[in-house]
Amino acid sequence: MYFxxxxxxxxxxxxxxxxxxxRAGVVTASGHQARTLGLKPVASGCEMTPDGLRNSDACALLSASTLKPAYWMVNPFAFEPAxxxxxxxxxxxxxxxxxxLMSSLDLTQMAIADFCLIEGAGGWRLPLGQGRYMSELVQYLSVPVILVVGMKLGCLNHAVLTLEAIKADxxxxxxxxxxxxxxxxxxxxxxxxSLKTLLDVPLLGEIPFLPEVSPQLAANFIRLPRPESKRRR
Structure with a gap:
């Protein structure tokens, strides 16, 4: 499991x-397909549909997962205002x-998944109100973090500070x-x-600018993290 x-x-x-x-859910030569699950506990900027509020990011995660739980199990807290x-x-x-947030997660579905990830909202220190932060949820779960660096002006500072905060937690x-x-x-x-020098953690991939969002295409430019047991050796 990853955040x-x-x-x-x-x-x-x-x-x-x-x-x-x-990438994790690709069918192998032996015909096996991993059970994958993507979750987004909280999202704003949702659209009202006949089935209720829906978030485009959460819908994309559900579509990319091989496990297909009910939408509310993927995105339990959905808010319409952006x-x-x-x-x-x-x-x-x-x-x-x-x-x-922790109590809203479907721990059963997460446990049966071969590859599970939880996508945050905003950055590492997303406020949850009352002086609380999304990063505290990750501390509760105690799972490894994957950091996405948006390559644009200012990314060096943002990336270094985010990495420092994650490690400090x-x-x-x-x-x-x-x-x-x-x-x-x-x-x-x-x-x-510069980022390769400044960030002392593995580079999992470099995704070029894609005119159209395509997870299938983006998957060609990244690799999965090594299993946790191997990383600790």
Whole structure:
């Protein structure tokens, strides 16, 4: 199980998460397909549908997973306004504390999955209200973190600070992914080389700018993290 976080909003967490799920769920030569599951506990900017509020990121995770639980099990806290989740939750009188998020997770589905990931919202220190943060949920779960770096101006500072915060919280970083979100980024290669030096965790892949979001295509540019037992040797 992994938690996917990013340097900021719109850095490509969902694209990377879906690409990892797609890669993990590929049918092998022997005909075996891994049981994969992607979750997004809290999301804002949801759209009202005949079936209720739906978040495009959560729907993408569900589509990329081989396990198909009910939508509410993938995204238990969905808010319509495209604002910070803790503000939307406060306006509706909803508790999204780390404990509440933890109790909303379907631990049974997570346990049977061969590959499970939880996608955060925003960055590592996403506020949940009352001085609480999304990072506390990851501490409760005690799972390795995958960091998505949106390749654009300012990413060096954001990436280093995020990595430092994750480590300060006592969590392991399984690796990071460079995702090109700005095709016009000046000195792209120089920035990428700098990140390779600054981030002392494995580089899982470099996704070029994709005119159309395609997890299947993005999966060609990344690799899965090594199993936890192997990383600790």
């Amino acid at each position: 996917v976080t990013g340097t900021d909003t719109d850095c490509g967490k969902t694209l990377v998460s879906c690409a990892l799920l797609h 604002i910070a989740p803790h503000i939307a939750a406060q306006e509706q009188g909803v508790d999204i504390s780390p404990e509440s 006592g969590l392991e970083v399984a690796g990071w992914v460079a995702n090109c979100v700005d095709p016009e980024m000046s000195r792209y290669q120089e920035n990428l080389d």
